[in-house]
Amino acid sequence: MKQAQQYSSKRQILIWLALAGYAVFALFPLIWVVMMSFKSHIDIISPIPKFIFTPSLDNYKAILFGGQSTQYEVGQTDFLLYFKNSCIITISAVLLSLLAGVPAAYALARYRFRFKDDIAFTFLSFRFAPEIAVIIPIYILYQKLHLYNTYVGLIFVYQLITLPLIVWIIRGYFEDISVEIEQAAKLDGYSWWGVFTKIALPLVKPGLASTAVLAFIFAWNNFIFGLILGSSDTYPSTVGTLGFISYESVLWGQMAAATVITILPPLILAVFIQKYLVRGLTMGAIRG
Amino acid sequence: MIHIRTFTKIGFFTLLYFLAGCGKQSGGSDFDPASITGPFRWDRAAGETIKLHLNKHPFTESLVPTLDEFTELTGIAVEYSILSEEEYREKIIIELSSQSGSVDVFMTGPFTEWSYVRAGWLEPLESYLANPALTNENYDPDDFFPVCLTANRWNGKPGYSNYGLGSQWAIPVQVETYILAFRKDWAADLQLTPPGNYKEYYRFAKAMTRDIDGRRVHGVTARGIGTWSTIATGFLTGFASSGCRDFDDQMNCTINSPEAVAFTEIWIRTLKESGPLAWTSNSWYDTKEQFESGQYGMWLTVDFFAVGFENLEKSRIARKVGYTLAPAGPDGKIRSNMWTWALAVNRYSRQKLASWLFVQWATSKEQLRAAALAGNWNPSRQSVWDDPQVASITAEWDNYRAVVSENLQNHASVCFTPQPEVPAIGDRWARALQEIWSGTDAQIALDRAAADIDRIIEKSGMKALIQ
Numbered sequence: 001m002k003q004a005q006q007y008s009s010k011r012q013i014l015i016w017l018a019l020a021g022y023a024v025f026a027l028f029p030l031i032w033v034v035m036m037s038f039k040s041h042i043d044i045i046s047p048i049p050k051f052i053f054t055p056s057l058d059n060y061k062a063i064l065f066g067g068q069s070t071q072y073e074v075g076q077t078d079f080l081l082y083f084k085n086s087c088i089i090t091i092s093a094v095l096l097s098l099l100a101g102v103p104a105a106y107a108l109a110r111y112r113f114r115f116k117d118d119i120a121f122t123f124l125s126f127r128f129a130p131e132i133a134v135i136i137p138i139y140i141l142y143q144k145l146h147l148y149n150t151y152v153g154l155i156f157v158y159q160l161i162t163l164p165l166i167v168w169i170i171r172g173y174f175e176d177i178s179v180e181i182e183q184a185a186k187l188d189g190y191s192w193w194g195v196f197t198k199i200a201l202p203l204v205k206p207g208l209a210s211t212a213v214l215a216f217i218f219a220w221n222n223f224i225f226g227l228i229l230g231s232s233d234t235y236p237s238t239v240g241t242l243g244f245i246s247y248e249s250v251l252w253g254q255m256a257a258a259t260v261i262t263i264l265p266p267l268i269l270a271v272f273i274q275k276y277l278v279r280g281l282t283m284g285a286i287r288g
Numbered sequence: 289m290i291h292i293r294t295f296t297k298i299g300f301f302t303l304l305y306f307l308a309g310c311g312k313q314s315g316g317s318d319f320d321p322a323s324i325t326g327p328f329r330w331d332r333a334a335g336e337t338i339k340l341h342l343n344k345h346p347f348t349e350s351l352v353p354t355l356d357e358f359t360e361l362t363g364i365a366v367e368y369s370i371l372s373e374e375e376y377r378e379k380i381i382i383e384l385s386s387q388s389g390s391v392d393v394f395m396t397g398p399f400t401e402w403s404y405v406r407a408g409w410l411e412p413l414e415s416y417l418a419n420p421a422l423t424n425e426n427y428d429p430d431d432f433f434p435v436c437l438t439a440n441r442w443n444g445k446p447g448y449s450n451y452g453l454g455s456q457w458a459i460p461v462q463v464e465t466y467i468l469a470f471r472k473d474w475a476a477d478l479q480l481t482p483p484g485n486y487k488e489y490y491r492f493a494k495a496m497t498r499d500i501d502g503r504r505v506h507g508v509t510a511r512g513i514g515t516w517s518t519i520a521t522g523f524l525t526g527f528a529s530s531g532c533r534d535f536d537d538q539m540n541c542t543i544n545s546p547e548a549v550a551f552t553e554i555w556i557r558t559l560k561e562s563g564p565l566a567w568t569s570n571s572w573y574d575t576k577e578q579f580e581s582g583q584y585g586m587w588l589t590v591d592f593f594a595v596g597f598e599n600l601e602k603s604r605i606a607r608k609v610g611y612t613l614a615p616a617g618p619d620g621k622i623r624s625n626m627w628t629w630a631l632a633v634n635r636y637s638r639q640k641l642a643s644w645l646f647v648q649w650a651t652s653k654e655q656l657r658a659a660a661l662a663g664n665w666n667p668s669r670q671s672v673w674d675d676p677q678v679a680s681i682t683a684e685w686d687n688y689r690a691v692v693s694e695n696l697q698n699h700a701s702v703c704f705t706p707q708p709e710v711p712a713i714g715d716r717w718a719r720a721l722q723e724i725w726s727g728t729d730a731q732i733a734l735d736r737a738a739a740d741i742d743r744i745i746e747k748s749g750m751k752a753l754i755q
Binding site: 041045047135136143227228231232239243245246247248249250 | 343344345346367369370371372373374375378379382383385390503573580582583590592593596604
């Protein structure tokens with residue numbers, strides 16, 4: 001018995017060590033970026049990587065308030081604008097996708113109509129083609145429609161990222177809800193709208209939250225749409241961060257500081273709705 | 289259901305309408321510069337708005353804060369977009385190929401212009417320069433270094449005999465040539481003199497590779513990633529100095545000629561024995577940081593990188609670097625490759641007059657002097673280069689000034705053969721260098737690359753244009 005306990009605790013320790021090792025492996029790039037954001041340029045380019053250094057907030061000051069300008073290496077001061085653009089475009093794109101995508105997903109899950117599967121597949125197919133394959137026609141259309149370099153244009157084109165994701169994932173969640181529950185609600189006098197809002201939506205709430213976060217992360221990380229269809233007024237932070245690559249050197253410290261700030265919103269969002277996220281991501285994992 | 293069908297049809301035809309519209313060229317304006325007469329006036333296009341697309345570059349950094357002065361002088365409003373180089377190059381191609389006139393003025397340079405000229409995206413500028421109603425009498429185009437203007441001319445025909453002929457497609461705002469930067473303190477310790485040819489270059493690198501305070505330092509560094517930029521700088525300078533060309537007169541690839549193979553072998557052997565351990569992943573930025581961190585002995589590279597090397601705050605090698613001309617070829621000649629960033633006007637711009645006024649203002653003596661003082665190196669105008677305040681910036685950089693002057697006067701020209709496929713060809717060529725570095729026989733690797741490059745040229749239809 002004692003031997004078995006010892007074996008079990010040793011096994012536990014090994015598992016913990018393995019998990020800790022994996023956590024360090026997985027988190028190391030992030031930790032390194034955070035460390036870089038507090039280093040001076042000389043420490044960053046040191047031939048022997050420095051783990052111990054005098055931390056400084058200079059990189060954060062430079063990207064938030066500007067002011068670092070030494071010969072070629074000019075600090076960028078537009079980072080806050082790009083960050084704001086990312087927030088406006090991504091939040092609006094996800095909200096719009098939820099507004100349009102959730103009823104669509106419900107319809108695709110519950111109703112029978114012609115071309116139902118074709119329509120669903122068409123939504124999914126938006127994710128098949130690489131964005132670069134369609135960007136030139138979209139660019140020309142946007143120039144003609146005066147949507148180029150506008151928030152509306154970018155929110156609209158981001159639907160190519162967020163809408164298929166939301167429709168397809170939420171459709172799966174709706175399909176997992178027992179039809180009998182909805183039928184019972186109808187027997188109790190609910191209209192289809194009542195069933196949708198009072199029964200179906202609350203049941204898929206965790207799934208809705210996790211899908212919205214996923215859509216937010218995909219949209220937040222998008223680069224090519226912002227680059228080609230935006231301009232200095234509307235570039236998101238993914239494009240803006242590249243501004244720290246100057247002609248003959250990379251401002252690694254400032255780029256790291258910008259990266260740290262840029263990853264905060266998805267991180268905070270994920271932490272706040274962690275409860276829903278775990279439930280949402282495991283919904284439908286066990287079918288009875 | 290009927291409603292859905294009707295809706296679908298309306299949507300479908302609306303889309304067709306827009307797509308049909310997109311097929312048409314939207315507007316290269318029919319502006320004829322010769323139609324403007326009378327005295328020169330800065331306010332000829334007052335009230336218009338032009339859009340600039342700019343690369344993240346010291347020129348841009350110095351230009352942007354002064355744009356209000358241009359608006360005040362001309363009444364022309366300016367909107368601009370700035371991107372780092374790689375993204376800049378991607379986006380400008382999309383903008384120009386859309387032929388929508390969404391950009392009026394943009395930054396470019398010799399190799400990229402060759403693609404744009406063949407595609408018909410650039411407005412020729414010689415008739416603007418020649419018209420006194422459009423060009424201020426103080427503009428003085430003869431003040432530009434002749435090599436800078438020549439590099440931005442082309443007649444659209446492939447072959448080196450066509451270099452510098454034809455229309456002026458862009459006006460240079462800076463120029464870079466290729467020189468040898470070396471650790472003069474190490475050379476003094478080892479009692480070495482800078483290499484005068486590529487055999488000496490090999491020996492110099494070998495001698496500098498050693499342990500200092502228990503740490504290995506290397507004799508040489510260079511760019512090594514598998515893109516055309518690896519070819520364009522030091523390598524092409526050595527290649528051309530060794531009497532080699534990328535194409536013969538019939539546009540057959542000659543990067544596998546006996547002299548080309550001999551030079552390539554010594555270039556790669558030097559890097560392999562005395563260079564960075566991960567040379568094939570060495571980008572422009574990595575190489576600069578390696579050299580500035582004090583681990584490398586020499587680098588045949590862009591002259592103006594001296595700005596970074598000599599930065600007392602950020603570089604470990606400030607005031608320790610010597611500058612000399614690139615090693616000579618077997619015939620004793622030096623042929624430095626070069627590049628200029630330059631301003632061009634989109635052929636489909638609807639504000640060509642305003643665009644030209646902007647180009648003229650931004651490349652004037654006063655503007656380029658201010659740009660040089662703000663860090664835009666090297667100046668493309670002789671008067672700016674000779675300006676005492678500008679000259680004083682490089683006073684403590686060894687003999688940088690004399691070396692660059694000598695290069696600009698006697699050795700610099702674009703060493704690629706004019707043709708629109710430079711990036712594709714350069715990428716393939718760079719991969720051949722990587723293969724050689726990894727152990728493939730130089731002749732075999734270059735034969736294979738030359739065959740692929742011949743196919744690229746064949747496909748591009750360039751051979752039909754040979755005269």
